[in-house]
Amino acid sequence: MDEHRKVAIFDGHNDAVQHIGEYREGGRDFLARSDDGHLDLPRAREGGMVGGLFAMFAKPERPPERDFTRTADGYEVRLAEPLDPPYARNTIRAQLDALNRVVERGAGQLRWARSVDEIDAGVRDGAFVMVLHMEGAEAIRPDLGNLEELYAGGLRSLGPVWSRPNIFGHGVPFAYPRSPDIGPGLTAAGKELVRACNRLGIMIDVSHLNERGFWDVAALTNVPIVATHACAHAVCASTRNLTDRQLDAVRESNGVVGFNLSVCDVRPDAHLDADTPLDVVTDHICYLVERLGEDHVALGSDFDGAVMPRPVQDASCLPRLIEALRARGFGETTVRKFALQNWLRVFRATWR
Ligand SMILES: [Zn+2]
Numbered sequence: 001m002d003e004h005r006k007v008a009i010f011d012g013h014n015d016a017v018q019h020i021g022e023y024r025e026g027g028r029d030f031l032a033r034s035d036d037g038h039l040d041l042p043r044a045r046e047g048g049m050v051g052g053l054f055a056m057f058a059k060p061e062r063p064p065e066r067d068f069t070r071t072a073d074g075y076e077v078r079l080a081e082p083l084d085p086p087y088a089r090n091t092i093r094a095q096l097d098a099l100n101r102v103v104e105r106g107a108g109q110l111r112w113a114r115s116v117d118e119i120d121a122g123v124r125d126g127a128f129v130m131v132l133h134m135e136g137a138e139a140i141r142p143d144l145g146n147l148e149e150l151y152a153g154g155l156r157s158l159g160p161v162w163s164r165p166n167i168f169g170h171g172v173p174f175a176y177p178r179s180p181d182i183g184p185g186l187t188a189a190g191k192e193l194v195r196a197c198n199r200l201g202i203m204i205d206v207s208h209l210n211e212r213g214f215w216d217v218a219a220l221t222n223v224p225i226v227a228t229h230a231c232a233h234a235v236c237a238s239t240r241n242l243t244d245r246q247l248d249a250v251r252e253s254n255g256v257v258g259f260n261l262s263v264c265d266v267r268p269d270a271h272l273d274a275d276t277p278l279d280v281v282t283d284h285i286c287y288l289v290e291r292l293g294e295d296h297v298a299l300g301s302d303f304d305g306a307v308m309p310r311p312v313q314d315a316s317c318l319p320r321l322i323e324a325l326r327a328r329g330f331g332e333t334t335v336r337k338f339a340l341q342n343w344l345r346v347f348r349a350t351w352r
Helices: 041-047 085-105 116-124 147-152 188-200 211-220 244-252 278-292 315-327 332-350
Strands: 009-014 049-056 068-070 075-077 110-112 128-135 155-159 226-230 256-259 297-299
Touching: 009 226, 009 256, 009 297, 009 315, 009 332, 041 049, 041 128, 041 315, 049 085, 049 116, 085 110, 085 128, 110 116, 116 128, 116 332, 147 155, 147 188, 155 226, 188 211, 211 244, 244 256, 244 278, 256 278, 256 332, 278 297, 278 315, 278 332, 297 332, 315 332
Parallel strands: 009 049, 049 128, 110 128, 128 155, 226 256, 256 297
Antiparallel strands: 068 075
């Protein structure tokens, strides 16, 4: 790849913490190039990735694949059990410690960013910038007593639910083909959480909410609506994807959708098949750009958290995606918005 054609990319979602040696015995070294998984510092550099939202996430005790049922035209996954809050708090603490140790070991190559100025400074200095995200709010106390502490620890983005219920709301069960309008939305505590995040300047992520939860957030929030990792329901009718009406609400709020590379949400047939051509990926991105406009689509890869299309099988392949978008007629201004600028705009509007 011609270095001049590379663009700076900020990614809206990864699950790298689940796989690093600081968190898991036998895990990978984030600072060394691996052929396993999708994301480490050398592969990020090769791909032009300058940073991303790093998710902390407490996995369900029973993996979703065990509750997977194939249907005549797709699949259904039974909604995961609620998580024990003390277990969630311990897990989140261990993941933040692990990420902090990687940053320390990186000796300046990696940096936390808590503001857009810190992202800009990091990119300028050639450091890889990490923004802290939490996927599912189980670790947050019902009275929100530890939310400010998490904010002080760097938290700038929060998904109230993963695809399971908690005291704040009801996640959307994984299913295809099916509407995301399944079950009730945010609880009273969930609405308080959205207000508190607005006050503090923590971005709310609508990914994994069901449709009612989405509209609850949309009605309450005073900042742009953001899905860090999602695609279009009109292209792939999975419950994790956003309907055209939801996309319209994101656009009207000046928000952004981070395009999720997970094959089951990208492919119109939702097959869990890495053998997914780049055209299928770019067709889907083109749909989102047509519906939302170029100011409202970015990248939210889900690296290290989902099955990737083979042509973009890890972070080092991102220039191939950018080239494919250019081949589809995206000009350099649009490419740069998709790669980085749209994220910076919503961060600036959200973080106080
Ligand atoms: Zn997710």
